[in-house]
Amino acid sequence: MTNNHKFDLSTQLFNRYKALLIVLSVLLIVANFYILSETRKLTNAFSEQQNQATWSLFQLTKEFSSLVAIAPLALVDEKYKQSTELAYELTWSRFDLLFNTKEADSFMQIEGAREFFGHLFARFNQLEPLVFDLNDNHQVTNVTNQLNIIYKEMLGYVNLNFRIKNPLYQKQMQQAQLLEHTQIALMILLFFCAALVGYVLHIESKTNKQLATTDSLTRIPNRLAMTQDVQQHIEQCTPFTLCLLDLNGFKQINDRLGHPAGDKALLTLAQRFTDSNNSTLFSCYRIGGDEFALVLLQQSSDQMEHALNCALDCFAEEVEVVDGTYCALSASVGLASFPSQANCYSDLIKIADRNMYQMKFATRTAHTRQT
Structure with a gap:
């Protein structure tokens, strides 16, 4: 009776953790869609009359934020992996436009701008082999952390050197910061969910091993x-x-x-x-x-x-x-x-x-x- 009771408690505990994992997975998906939706809204909010250089820079920020948002989910399924690769290519193209379009010359002529973005672009290029060869969660975490570092450095530089005083832009920047905070929360949730997955799989493996080596009637080893x-x-x-x-x-x-x-x-x-x-x-x-x-x-x-x-x-x-x-x-x-x-x-x-x-x-x- 004691062994049966312990087994029932283990089963109940496992089922609870499994249910919690499902809930957290749903929250993770919802949070991801929220970030993507808000990023899309932020993009559409800019009018066509805004300066094209500012628009190009914002496009880079937008594509980069999408990449940072979806990169942690690259191994969820093939669709997310393809979306991560596409987001990387789009971000790469936005970097390239800053260096090769006349509209962005005014930005690049600011002291230190070309060197700064050139250095960021070089570091971003170094991540390309890793982004297109993600096989395990450790690689995803490593790439996501490096992308976040580059992304935050870029946001800091933009906030410091390319301020626009009109209320609309200031509002958009506030929303961008909110998206950044949401992304951090999403990463924390993702890491917690991954840890929970590992724990649940450990418990499930331990339970299955116990079931495989225990006689169902007498509860002694088989x-x-x-x-x-x-x-x-x-x-x-x-x-x-x-x-x-x-x-x-x-x-x-x-x-x-x-x-x-x-x-x-x-x-x-x-x-x-x-x-x-x-x-x-x-x-x-x-x-x-x-x-x-x-x-x-x-x-x-x-x-x-x-x-x-x-x-x-x-x-x-x-x-x-x-x-x-x-x-x-x-x-x-x-x-x-x-x-x-x-x-x-x-x-x-x-x-x-x-x-x-x-x-x-x-x-x-x-x-x-x-x-």
Whole structure:
């Protein structure tokens, strides 16, 4: 019951984080569309009568802000990646216009302007191979950070050197700053969402691994878990003994009292095998319908005999399978030791299985002679 309760709590926690991830993803998409929408509005707000050079510079700012806004989402899907590449090309073309159009000459003649934008353009060009070869979130974060640095430097220079005193332009600049702040908030949200994705995937992987290596009825490790543990002991050259147990009398319980009674018998035995005393002596696994396996790490023969006797003591008391109904169970045992008898998993299983069935056959033969 305790294991089931812990499993249910883990499932509930995972589902909550998954729901939170969905909510944050929606918020991220909404925020992204908000930035793109506001940037588009900011572009349309300028009239055709404004100076063409100012317009070209604003176009650069607008395209750059769009690139900065969409770059963190480049790996969401192919559409966003293509949009990021397109935004980079548009921003590149806006830089190029500043250097190659007559309308922008008045800006470029300001002291230090050509050198400043030339330096920015050179740094921007260096990012081209990275933008067109984004494969993981680390690359996206790196490119986004570098774009933000260039973008903020450009905004600072424009705000300082190309001020226009009319209220319309001042209003547009305020909106641009708001978009910048929104972009920062969007990046924070994106990074948090990415961290949450990693955490949820970690929890999901851990839960799936636990499910894959846990017996669904008894909640003790299953055959896969035994295989992994045995292989680990072999790789680490740790001496151990593999003990296979096949229950005697279990089929009769299922036939006479039904499968629920058999399940209760298995649960009771699993609890006895894994109680606080036995858990220090051996590891227990359910590897089949009525088959269990024990891995004993004791090295001396006395320690091994004590651990094995403790395991067999689990059959000393009858098992209550139905309220008020008790049944006696026993087990046929097969042992195989590493490395004295075999040095690989498959050979250990074969030896232990053969020994177990020899004991089972001998028990049946003795019982037949007595009857």
